[in-house]
Amino acid sequence: MQVIDEKVIQFADCLIEAEKNRKAVEPLTSLDQEITVETAYQVQLVNIQRKANTGQRIVGKKIGLTSLAMQKLLGVNEPDYGHLLDEMKVENRGALPYEKVLQPKVEAEIAFVLKKDLIGPRVTELDVLQATDYIASALEIVDSRIADWNIKLQDTIADNASSGFFVLGDKQVAVDSLDLSRIGMVLYKNGEVMNTGTGAAALGNPATCVAWLANKLFEYGITLNAGEIILSGALSAAIDAEPDDFFQARFAHLGEVSVRFC
Template sequence: MATKLADHLAKAEKTGKGVQPLTELEPELTIEQAYQVQLVTIGRKIKAGARVTGKKIGLTSLAMQQLLGVDQPDYGHLLDDMVVKNGGQVSFKRVLQPKVEAEIAFVLKKELTGPRVNAMDVLLATDYILPALEIVDSRVSNWQIKLPDTIADNASSGLYVLGEKPVKIDSVDLAQIGMVLYKNGEMMDTGVGAAALGNPAVCVAWLANKLYEFGISLKAGEVILSGALSAAVDAEPGDRFEARLAHLGNVSVRFVHE
């Protein structure tokens, strides 16, 4: 089943058109099965030459969990072909129905292996943090997703942008880092580090422990997008997004037609 559903999602990437929700094709699709679909897709991309650069954590806010009727986050894989340079451009040919979120990115200096990782372990294993924009996207038509749909679809991952000023984690209070997200110069959202499970380091600890269930650890050098600090904002060609995070600096991206 995992192969069949991975094929279904791959069709969206090939055609540039969203596909029917997996939970309509397989109404009994479980979270565990959905992660297996994700792993099939990632395995194929690695075989084709892609390299894993890290992980992203989704559904870290209570509002998003309530919206999907779940009580835990989810995660996806980051690949080297998802990276967009800070201040760079994204062609709409690369995306289907993008939305933009502002986050705090962790870059690890030590491996983190579950199942008993806590927030302090994360702080000790982190080399530095950066401001980040995550461009979430869905291969499922009109974002008609339930939790298994987004998990299978690599946690609705698209692309990501990192800031350029590394900040040591012990120089800031993660929970108190304020964020403002702008679209075309207009303020769209504000947020704070505490919006991600109370502290972004708690999100990364959750991830390390969840990955243990699949025999995966977080490696030194990996980038971890720790979860959105506010709601995702729709993107259209011509839109420019910028996030400003206290102590961490700015990160931006522009969407273009071609």
């Protein structure tokens, strides 16, 4: 039986209370400058297990920090990951009460839904494509329990990779006929174009991100399972969201996905 360090429990308590009370906390890295990436992932897993114990169900994973710009900003050379739970899903064209978030931002991504397990440590892009049932357009509502998004890598990892909610588009598309790196996307806020991007923004190819994730999870004894949803990484910068904002992303081949904050 694995013994969990007391400090891991303290950090996990801090973040779970911030989420419950909707009151952001100071960075964990300011409370303990020696916190490691390994410790941060342990914190994440403790809180995911707590939520699973209350009946929430893991439905997938998300990949963050896939852009070189964000990696440079946080001083890292690889992405990070978090867990998706069933209570984090918002229906396409649905509404998300603003009282459920703290300081949300919206990103447009390509989602993979798996039909086969992906087990590291030597998963390739081809393995990912062969294991994918379909891809779909997606919006991720990232959020942070850390005040003012004043985060370092360890802070966002511990905070479940700054996860909030996610939305999947309705259109399900096979991957065998598409160049994922060239799928274009336009993100709108209240009808105004905010930014654009392509699949290449996510480590050159979203399938590369999923392969990285499968191999990274091997280090923690975790696999990507058939039926899981994988958010492969933002195709452009995250946009701040306020009450009554309406976000819509239009993707080449993948159709539209939208959400409104209420």
